[in-house]
Amino acid sequence: MILHILTKYRKFKSAESILRKVLVSGSIDLPSKLFEAILYSYRLCDSSPRVFDSLFKTFAHMKKFRNATNTFCQMKDYGFFPTVESCNAYLSSLLDLHRADIALVFYREMQRCRISPNVYTLNMVISAYCKLGKLENAVEVLEKMDSMGFSPTVVSYNTLIAGHCDKGLLSSALKFKNLMAKNGLHPSVVTFNSLIDGFCKEGKLKEANRIFSEMKAVNVAPDTVTYNTLIKGYSQEGNSEMGNRLFEEMSRNQVNATIVTYNALILGLCREGKTKKAAHLVKELDRKRFVPNASTFSALIEGQCVRKNSDHAFKLCKSMIRSGYHPDEHTFNMLISCFCNNRDFDGAVEVLKEMFERSFALDSSILSDLCLGLCRCRNEKMVKLLCSEMEARRLIPQGFDMAKILSPCSSGRKLNIRK
The missing domain is CATH 1.25.40.10 (Tetratricopeptide repeat domain)
Incomplete structure (x- = not known):
């Protein structure tokens, strides 16, 4: 009844605060029954549909996705629909948890329910497509924004720039930066950081430094x-x-x-x-x-x-x-390679056993070097034991031919190693 009163008088933040406290305290065992309880007293209190919206939004903010989804479906069944702000809270939480795929499914459901998006919704849709590597779809959303009555924001362009930089498409990222300026938007520190990161990852430090100089020239700290x-x-x-x-x-x-x-x-x-x-x-x-x-x-x-x-x-x-x-695997591979270069194959085996415990597979060429070194030290038994354990743990690296290693090793012939 308190929730009904608060939402009726548009005290939405207070209503959501009470819901959050109740859910965190665990005083209600089954959050799914909240909807039924609110629905039962809805007409009694001459309430506002926003009471259900507050419930959906609170579940979304608390990342209780199953409860949020169930609430959304129940709302639809009774002809209630959440506000775009609550839908945005749900989309944002999904993206935070790297569920871009579900975010796009939900956006399509919003369209079916005729819940009009706003610019924040569309920016999150662009972000979801970029996270999934679907850059063409992301660009398409940007291009449709004008026809939907929205102007792309700095965030819209920054998201696309970061998405293209992640894929190494740096010339396209620069085009979006130029388009951004052409449309009267000023690149932010996030814009420049994305481009600098993209060039650094590609080893193009001269270009990264040029972006850094440009950044300072336009007074972006x-x-x-x-x-x-x-x-x-x-x-x-x-x-x-x-x-x-x-x-x-x-x-x-x-x-x-x-x-x-x-x-x-x-x-x-x-x-x-x-x-x-x-x-x-x-x-x-x-x-x-x-x-x-x-x-x-x-x-x-x-x-x-x-x-x-x-x-x-x-x-x-x-x-x-x-x-x-x-x-990580890189550290272990580096260590074993160092031991092999020092011809300390016993030390390399000790590190390899640590890798086994973590279910890491050794790089194929380094493993070949280790096996060759052990065979030269007349330790064919260890090679067989290692290969047997790797096979049992399913840690045989791609490109490593165990049969070609074991056969010549046991017969004493020159090893035929495929790297």
């Missing part, structure tokens, strides 16, 4: 994301000097550094084998009250591998696991 993206780009190319210059500029401009900034700097130093300087930066993390994470450890492990210190690299890997972080 670079933020933490801008600097982190560029520092990481230069670090991956092994240019720690340029990364450090950007870090100094970042400090001068009073842009806050994060653990991501330091990880990028550490990676750049490690890729150049400058492990002492990297260790100095790790000490600085404590002073800044940043906690080393998986990326910090991975960068340090890579630095030791570059210096061919396989034992030290493996110790760091164990320390990483003890700290509650999980090495």
